[in-house]
Amino acid sequence: MFFRILTAMACAAGIAGCTAYSGLAHNTDVVVLPNGTQAYRVQCLGLLESSKTCMNEVKRVCGDKPATRITSVDHMTSDLKGENDPREITFQCSTPVVEEPVKPVPVVVAPVAAPTPAPAPVRHAPIRKITLQGDATFAVGSATLTPIATTKLDDFVAANQGVDIDRLTIAGYTDSTGSAELNNRLSAARARSVQGYLATAGLRATKWDVEGYGSASPVAPNKTAIGRAKNRRVEIQVDGK
Template sequence: MFFRIVAAMACAAGIAGCTAYSGPTHNTDIVTLANGAKAYRVQCLGLLESSQSCMDEVKRICGDKPATRILTVDHVTSDLKSENDPREITFQCSTPVVEQPVQPAPVAVAPVVAPAVASAPVPAHLAPARKITLHGDATFALGSATLTPVATAKLDDFVAANEGVDIDRLTIAGYTDSTGSSELNNRLSAARARSVQGYLATAGLRASTWDVQGYGSASPVAPNTTAIGRAKNRRVDIQIDGK
């Protein structure tokens, strides 16, 4: 399969569009990632378009070069369930690896042993992190799925702490307080979870599987009868499972 499909809705956090052009079955943008690199984003969101339209456009753009997935957005049903049908793909065309000629083995030389130097302690904010939680109005504005600077700073620390870690499964769960309708809370919690996923992906965090869900007002961690309790319940939990 050309890409490993990830069932998630995309957020534009960290990606800025530069150029756009379209065809009869797709829209294509050239975008700038959070690290400044350029990438392509193909969208096939119309009723007459399909995930195959997106895949065909990716193959057309990259030609003989391998395509590296940055982020995929799955089509979802009206009840926010993934259909395993990607309708947006952000990717880069990689340069094929050229095999280098085998060099003669070097002559063995006795190594020079340097005196042992004590390594500096790892700063606490960069220690390996297995789980973080974005709490309350400091990380999302009320009724919004847009990340605040406080939230992106916490996510940047999380990415830095897990640089080079092979992540089997990354779970992102969004929650709200009990105010508002169940439909609104489910939609808002899912949008916040997807915002977090989009930011982590564009910041360079890689995982074999992303589990991104919104649970509305379920599983409160504090009473919803007070403002402080409701703020604690408005949260997004991010957890690494496996390695």
């Protein structure tokens, strides 16, 4: 009777409304909490009942939904000491939280850019013939090549790189100054000097035709300094590829 009185007081003080329905071993009320939400209160007050009876009723009411305990009243002994055996439980049935499946983050694969093709090497047309002419390509009376001469020969080698040369003709000439013997010897030395530089630079030919012709075959009159400078020359010519 004592617990019934307490229950009635709880309904009046803290719960806005109570609707009761009972079973053989319990009383179950539908109540409205002060915040306006609906809850349930189950009471198991018989001598042969226990908190297990209350919990079974909680499970029955909520079914598959999880139960959230709001308040509970422990079973009291004759000296008003709690036995940790709740005989009244106020609870709500919670809606189970359904977790949304984690959608996999699509992996965006950046398109692989096609490699930029390397530019084709610029191939220069083979130079068929060049002439080293005048005092700018050789010192006077010398077979030593000047920097101007080696620059022209480097360009000639670069233009004919990779070309299969059947025959490379190198012909040396002088002006008419000096003896024929000296001129022949100097023109041949200059032709060989050009051959040595080209071979060292990597130019390849099946046959090398290297000759010195002295003052023969002038290309200008030997009467003037300009004419004589033109006649002092080395002609390089490619035959076949």
